[in-house]
Amino acid sequence: MATPSLPFSFIFFFLTLFTCSTPTLSKKSTYIIHVSHSHKPATFASAHEWYSSILHSLTSNSNTSTKSKPNILYTYSHSATGFAARISTTHANKLRRLPFVLSVVPDQMVELTTTHTPGFLGLTDKSGLWPRTSYGSDIIIGVVDSGIWPESVSFHDQGFSDVPANWRGFCEVGPDFPASSCNKKIIGARFFYEGYETKVGRMNETKSARDENGHGTHCASTAGGSAVRNAGYHRYAFGEARGVALMARIAVYKVFWGKSARGTIADAIAAIGQAIEDGVHVLSLSISTSGSNSDYYNDQLAIASFRAMQKGILVLASAGNTGRQGSFTVKNISPWMLTVAASSIDRQFSAQILLGDGRVIKGSTLSDFRKLKNNSTSYSLLITGQAAGSTFCIAAGGIGMVLVDRARLVENLEPLPFVIPGITVTHTDGNHIKSYINSTTYPVASIVFKGTIIGPATPSAPRLAPFSSRGPNKITPEILTAPGVNILAAWTGASGPTALDIDTRRVGYNILSGTSMSCPHVSGLGALLRKAHPSWSSASIKSAIMTTSYNHDNAGNNLIDLSTGRQSSPFVHGSGHIDPEKAVDPGLVYDLDTNDYVAFLCSIGYNSTTIEQFVQDPSMINCRANNLSSPGDLNYPSFSVVFKSLKDTITYTRVLKNVGSSVRAVYQVRVSAPENVRVDVFPTLLLFSEYQQTLSYNISFTSVDKVQTPTSNGLSISFGSIEWTDGSHHVRSPITAYWPNKQGVQEDLVATI
Numbered sequence: 042m043a044t045p046s047l048p049f050s051f052i053f054f055f056l057t058l059f060t061c062s063t064p065t066l067s068k069k070s071t072y073i074i075h076v077s078h079s080h081k082p083a084t085f086a087s088a089h090e091w092y093s094s095i096l097h098s099l100t101s102n103s104n105t106s107t108k109s110k111p112n113i114l115y116t117y118s119h120s121a122t123g124f125a126a127r128i129s130t131t132h133a134n135k136l137r138r139l140p141f142v143l144s145v146v147p148d149q150m151v152e153l154t155t156t157h158t159p160g161f162l163g164l165t166d167k168s169g170l171w172p173r174t175s176y177g178s179d180i181i182i183g184v185v186d187s188g189i190w191p192e193s194v195s196f197h198d199q200g201f202s203d204v205p206a207n208w209r210g211f212c213e214v215g216p217d218f219p220a221s222s223c224n225k226k227i228i229g230a231r232f233f234y235e236g237y238e239t240k241v242g243r244m245n246e247t248k249s250a251r252d253e254n255g256h257g258t259h260c261a262s263t264a265g266g267s268a269v270r271n272a273g274y275h276r277y278a279f280g281e282a283r284g285v286a287l288m289a290r291i292a293v294y295k296v297f298w299g300k301s302a303r304g305t306i307a308d309a310i311a312a313i314g315q316a317i318e319d320g321v322h323v324l325s326l327s328i329s330t331s332g333s334n335s336d337y338y339n340d341q342l343a344i345a346s347f348r349a350m351q352k353g354i355l356v357l358a359s360a361g362n363t364g365r366q367g368s369f370t371v372k373n374i375s376p377w378m379l380t381v382a383a384s385s386i387d388r389q390f391s392a393q394i395l396l397g398d399g400r401v402i403k404g405s406t407l408s409d410f411r412k413l414k415n416n417s418t419s420y421s422l423l424i425t426g427q428a429a430g431s432t433f434c435i436a437a438g439g440i441g442m443v444l445v446d447r448a449r450l451v452e453n454l455e456p457l458p459f460v461i462p463g464i465t466v467t468h469t470d471g472n473h474i475k476s477y478i479n480s481t482t483y484p485v486a487s488i489v490f491k492g493t494i495i496g497p498a499t500p501s502a503p504r505l506a507p508f509s510s511r512g513p514n515k516i517t518p519e520i521l522t523a524p525g526v527n528i529l530a531a532w533t534g535a536s537g538p539t540a541l542d543i544d545t546r547r548v549g550y551n552i553l554s555g556t557s558m559s560c561p562h563v564s565g566l567g568a569l570l571r572k573a574h575p576s577w578s579s580a581s582i583k584s585a586i587m588t589t590s591y592n593h594d595n596a597g598n599n600l601i602d603l604s605t606g607r608q609s610s611p612f613v614h615g616s617g618h619i620d621p622e623k624a625v626d627p628g629l630v631y632d633l634d635t636n637d638y639v640a641f642l643c644s645i646g647y648n649s650t651t652i653e654q655f656v657q658d659p660s661m662i663n664c665r666a667n668n669l670s671s672p673g674d675l676n677y678p679s680f681s682v683v684f685k686s687l688k689d690t691i692t693y694t695r696v697l698k699n700v701g702s703s704v705r706a707v708y709q710v711r712v713s714a715p716e717n718v719r720v721d722v723f724p725t726l727l728l729f730s731e732y733q734q735t736l737s738y739n740i741s742f743t744s745v746d747k748v749q750t751p752t753s754n755g756l757s758i759s760f761g762s763i764e765w766t767d768g769s770h771h772v773r774s775p776i777t778a779y780w781p782n783k784q785g786v787q788e789d790l791v792a793t794i
């Protein structure tokens with residue numbers, strides 16, 4: 042039957058993770074230097090002059106050529122207090138010994154971590170959050186990323202009013218980025234490359250905010266893209282594309298360069314500082330530092346976001362995509378940031394491979410099936426080996442390809458934008474295909490493309506993505522989840538959908554997965570809530586989003602973790618999945634201000650030198666007077682309990698603020714105690730009689746004296762929750778309890794809240 046005129050090549054390989062190593066070009070490199078301003082001599086007119094003189098003093102008594110003189114790359118005042126400079130290790134060590142220098146840290150690389158999603162999130166035009174907030178109009182979302190493709194229709198400004206009068210930013214032009222690239226939607230565009238050039242070498246890219254990679258365009262349009270009819274990647278996910286806050290304004294801060302999107306933290310801090318100075322309301326960071334940060338003061342993104350929080354800016358960041366590496370992988374965990382994990386939505390991109398022996402195997406694809414249709418012709422099969430490298434193999438002369446993923450479940454398969462007709466199948470199914478090829482002299486197969494499947498025909502959603510990074514974290518275990526799997530959004534015109542040089546295709550929209558994609562959804566929601574409640578603190582907005590989130594899928598079952606196929610835990614899904622229409626009216630919030638966060642930093646043993654990196658004003662730091670009895674006493678919308686023994690009792694105090702529409706409200710507590718923990722709450726009723734009134738309660742956790750069985754990674758853990766309700770509002774917080782065990786995990790977890 043088959044006409045094996047063309048060999049149908051099967052290219053088997055496994056997805057490999059790429060890491061970017063950078064050549065050391067000189068002994069000098071970029072360092073970020075945090076400085077205490079209480080020591081600044083009055084003789085210097087500006088901070089920059091003072092920093093220059095500090096650097097000059099390092100070199101004045103040695104013989105150095107002018108060429109190798111240290112130079113200042115950035116002066117930081119909004120996102121940190123200090124500067125970035127290109128200096129030698131010897132000079133870095135000299136700086137560390139100066140009394141007014143708080144810390145000297147080497148620059149490091151930062152990493153980049155929808156048509157259907159607003160509907161899945163329950164946002165509608167008819168009523169609720171969208172019409173109530175005029176779709177987030179006049180709220181400014183700052184996006185620190187790989188820039189923007191300004192010609193994308195997602196950034197049209199039809200129907201927009203003038204740029205908000207209080208906006209202080211501007212549109213920085215470049216050879217490929219004329220002033221007309223900005224409009225009433227894209228109201229700011231800046232770029233930062235000093236750290237990148239120092240680390241990587243003089244760059245070949247045009248210096249402008251134009252996006253060559255696509256990531257920044259995708260994130261910006263997800264958070265604040267305008268409404269666009271008939272958007273889709275080929276025919277997949279076709280429909281009206283809209284950002285979550287479609288009338289919000291976008292300010293772009295480019296720090297990732299080239300098609301491979303590489304950037305450094307020195308540039309990112311400069312970008313965040315600019316965003317703070319410009320007056321953004323929401324900061325969307327689909328980025329993380331490479332490597333793990335053992336402490337908040339080593340995490341430059343945590344420091345910069347602290348400054349943003351102090352200015353009332355809501356900071357959202359992605360949890361990272363290293364979930365497959367197991368527990369403790371979550372990034373961006375400081376309590377003043379809102380950390381976002383990734384989950385699936387009720388949409389799949391489906392295909393089947395029909396083997397010559399009659400077997401049908403399910404898979405996933407983003408192949409352009411308009412050109413393919415269902416082709417009844419079967420082609421011969423060939424194993425071409427485990428080709429490491431190019432994910433989108435064009436080579437080997439085949440007319441199609443099958444990629445065997447390491448995923449075990451069909452719903453975990455990543456649909457890929459294959460350059461030739463292609464399909465991704467699971468590891469097990471890959472073995473079936475291989476044994477079929479072995480079993481016959483002329484193996485044949487054909488591919489059937491099913492296109493986009495939405496709704497009841499798909500597995501229940503949301504489910505937690507296997508790549509989404511996991512808690513707990515040694516410092517703060519809470520993360521929150523939002524859609525982040527297979528999200529369609531606008532794409533750059535500089536790269537094909539695979540972002541490979543050989544891919545000459547150009548598409549207006551592309552489908553990507555990652556916590557990078559889930560973060561801007563919550564950024565869009567943050568913009569809508571900022572518009573609905575202009576006077577609320579960032580902590581109140583974060584509390585509203587967390588306490589109203591849900592923990593079940595659209596079939597009513599507990600959330601599933603796709604990495605195990607079993608029930609998910611707060612280490613994976615945090616507080617739960619965002620529910621925008623509930624978040625706008627949470628009833629009660631757990632509020633926090635800068636003093637609370639400073640007390641929190643005191644409670645984890647940080648000294649004033651360390652804390653001064655976060656708060657510029659040293660007079661705000663007094664750990665003796667303003668401290669917490671334990672980090673778990675931070676007025677945070679979740680509870681993490683670390684028992685020191687099997688008979689331990691731990692008590693926390695929490696304060697709730699009435700933000701409901703009814704002035705008088707009676708809230709009653711409901712507890713779902715973690716296994717082997719007794720939970721006592723006092724009082725069990727809270728009677729509010731004023732708007733914005735605050736009332737406190739105490740909650741004690743007592744370990745039931747019983748030997749705990751350690752689960753994986755040596756921890757003994759159990760989960761529960763507490764909920765305050767007046768009948769219509771449900772203010773829910775997850776509880777996580779830990780017990781000590783032989784591996785000494787207790788030591789590591791002392792700082793956990």
Ligand SMILES: *[C@@H]1O[C@H](CO)[C@@H](O)[C@H](O)[C@H]1NC(C)=O
Nearest residue numbers: 099100101102103104105106
């Ligand atoms: C600098 O170089 C000059 C001439 O080579 C030499 O006389 C002087 O001692 C050097 N100074 C230092 C601080 O090394």
Ligand SMILES: *[C@@H]1O[C@H](CO)[C@@H](O)[C@H](O)[C@H]1NC(C)=O
Nearest residue numbers: 238241242243244245246299
């Ligand atoms: C710029 O291009 C040259 C030649 O292709 C290459 O050697 C160099 O590494 C590039 N620079 C950067 C920063 O990528």
Ligand SMILES: *[C@@H]1O[C@H](CO)[C@@H](O)[C@H](O)[C@H]1NC(C)=O
Nearest residue numbers: 410413414415489490491492
């Ligand atoms: C391909 O065939 C399947 C049934 O095998 C059908 O459901 C689907 O609509 C067809 N696709 C196209 C593009 O014709």
Ligand SMILES: *[C@@H]1O[C@H](CO)[C@@H](O)[C@H](O)[C@H]1NC(C)=O
Nearest residue numbers: 412413414415416417418440
């Ligand atoms: C099937 O694919 C082959 C190769 O691309 C093409 O020559 C043939 O016309 C196709 N058949 C149909 C029915 O589309």
Ligand SMILES: *[C@@H]1O[C@H](CO)[C@@H](O)[C@H](O)[C@H]1NC(C)=O
Nearest residue numbers: 472473474475476477478479
């Ligand atoms: C197929 O045959 C080759 C060579 O005989 C063997 O190495 C391989 O393990 C076989 N693969 C499967 C999946 O049976």
Ligand SMILES: *[C@@H]1O[C@H](CO)[C@@H](O)[C@H](O)[C@H]1NC(C)=O
Nearest residue numbers: 338646647648649650651652
């Ligand atoms: C403050 O804490 C840091 C980090 O633990 C430490 O390196 C530094 O020596 C401490 N400073 C003082 C004055 O104790």
Ligand SMILES: *[C@@H]1O[C@H](CO)[C@@H](O)[C@H](O)[C@H]1NC(C)=O
Nearest residue numbers: 643644664665668669670671
């Ligand atoms: C603040 O409280 C923590 C315990 O929560 C304690 O370890 C620390 O020493 C306290 N700091 C001061 C300055 O009292």
Ligand SMILES: *[C@@H]1O[C@H](CO)[C@@H](O)[C@H](O)[C@H]1NC(C)=O
Nearest residue numbers: 692694723724737738739740
């Ligand atoms: C909570 O406990 C503290 C310390 O025991 C006590 O001072 C406070 O009055 C209690 N608060 C409530 C609401 O019972």
